[in-house]
Amino acid sequence: MSKMIEYEDASEEVRAIYDDIRATRKTEYINNFWKALAQHPPTLRRTWQMVKEAMTGPGELDPLTRELIYVAVSVTNGCEYCIASHTAAARAKGMTDAMFGELMAIVGAANMTNRLAKGFQVEVDEIFKR
Amino acid sequence: MSKMIEYEDASEEVRAIYDDIRATRKTEYINNFWKALAQHPPTLRRTWQMVKEAMTGPGELDPLTRELIYVAVSVTNGCEYCIASHTAAARAKGMTDAMFGELMAIVGAANMTNRLAKGFQVEVDEIFKR
Amino acid sequence: MSKMIEYEDASEEVRAIYDDIRATRKTEYINNFWKALAQHPPTLRRTWQMVKEAMTGPGELDPLTRELIYVAVSVTNGCEYCIASHTAAARAKGMTDAMFGELMAIVGAANMTNRLAKGFQVEVDEIFKR
């Protein structure tokens, strides 16, 4: 299991990122993922920056849709940590049980058809090329 | 490349499914994926049923959100056919260039953090278990 | 695209492997995969040894079942080369169109349920632990 850097043991640089995570997410809680990444501050900094902008930056997709997409990827990759944390985040942003069920239905169907398209060696239709 | 079953060469059973695809999608066009699956009618029937219900059945997620999720899975799996066809479907349902860019940003960030969570061997936080 | 080493340009070591591939497979044809690997003879030698034993060595699984398993893995990974070559090999060993359709149906269903098991965070039943 991962070593984790707690706030009180963290460097100035890491504390500043923890503070930004707290302010952005409006919670005191720093989850294990960030405490583990803090072992390598440049990776912590860049990853937080990337995730922060992709998930909370200005854009046309609403926050819940963004979390649903995140969960879809994490389920497809089989990342337990990411599924648990982003399912929680999606629920906090309004995902109902029915929406979760529908999300899983689409993720399951897409993973199935992805393999059928590969296995049947289907060529891309001309109308789908642009 | 895949053999494909055209409407005129198709059995009664396959024609009925092609007709349902056309009616559901409000287009005469049957794309290569379905024509390839028609080589094995039971797989065609079950797959269409699954995709039809997951993508157009009653539910709380709107049609565009469903397509974005489908694209997210297909990109994560690296399925060229599925990316091409569902990106086209998403555009037909209103996905703008900016939305596509944001979708890719989230899919990219999620694939990155999925590996960081695995590589740092991060344990799931108690608060994410329910 | 890959450089390929033809028989006439190959070293003694590589020729001996090509000869063994031909003898084992009862065909003069050496497919591109082996000609590409021949760029690095130790990888060619070890890979052929591994594949030869797993696919043609003594065992309880018959040759066709082995090819079906190989195709299932290749489809799941989305490896076009492997799907094309092992689908051909499976057909040569007796795979009918119906069997291919059933194989795809299982591969599709398994890829779907794999994601549902992950997404719903299902715990392994006690009776499945041994």
Place this chain on the structure above:
Amino acid sequence: MSKMIEYEDASEEVRAIYDDIRATRKTEYINNFWKALAQHPPTLRRTWQMVKEAMTGPGELDPLTRELIYVAVSVTNGCEYCIASHTAAARAKGMTDAMFGELMAIVGAANMTNRLAKGFQVEVDEIFKR
């Protein structure tokens, strides 16, 4: 971990599916996967229908071969739940220790050569196109 719906707490619709699972599989035991999916009845219904037909419907592949293929996919995807449950199912249908060992050998070899084919950028041979 997933919420699970027990028979006594289940709706009419879900009970009917549980009953069908029991009848089809000739066991009283409903495994965790189905109890978790029961949170979203349409996904439970469609998934069971798909799996039931692919795994027990009429066809040319025998039940054990179908389970071996299922395990091959689940191992390739790294789905712990699916590996545990379908390995148990394969054993119940006659998979011996030797067959399991051979299955793993093929799955391992296929995953290895899949990457070699990609890494060496091998082009599909003309004879494998049909």
Place this chain on the structure above:
Amino acid sequence: MSKMIEYEDASEEVRAIYDDIRATRKTEYINNFWKALAQHPPTLRRTWQMVKEAMTGPGELDPLTRELIYVAVSVTNGCEYCIASHTAAARAKGMTDAMFGELMAIVGAANMTNRLAKGFQVEVDEIFKR
């Protein structure tokens, strides 16, 4: 296929990134990947920043080792574009044919043992936990 933004059609913001790519890589050539991402400037900017720091920032791993790691990931994911571009980059940084062969041998072996570890359901040894 992707739309691509050429330098002469690019916005100020995108041109500045293209200039930085050229300066960092000491070449006039901007490859298709960046021209495609330029469709969504924020994704272009963040991705270039991330890749630039990870691949050319200060650190203990030398440039060639970094490229070998990049290729290993890309081969495992089956991303043709990434395999082609980073294999070229690795060669430019000194990768010999022998090193490429060894790299493939390790990537192949790791993909094989990854599945064996999953399939045999091997538990992590106490001594590997820290």
Place this chain on the structure above:
Amino acid sequence: MSKMIEYEDASEEVRAIYDDIRATRKTEYINNFWKALAQHPPTLRRTWQMVKEAMTGPGELDPLTRELIYVAVSVTNGCEYCIASHTAAARAKGMTDAMFGELMAIVGAANMTNRLAKGFQVEVDEIFKR
């Protein structure tokens, strides 16, 4: 969890492999992976042979670089066992905390750009084809 074959319960053939593992690795410890594979001696023999040659055979890549590549693949595949065991092996061969952090940064960035290349459907540049 996997059955494991201890040295004292092992056949002559398996003991000889265990002895070779110990001699090659200069440690008395046989880790769980090999004890699990010993359930199927031919798979144990072939896998050890493959891993031994790829990881310790003559070549231009040094032992630490080989381990970094192994970890990169294992993280990308999400194989917990392989991540834990090869991270330990890499540390034993000199991987520092900083090197691990850099490795993760590259693996994360590569997984991100792999998806962007797929999602944006980027065509391979002519100069990357050889």
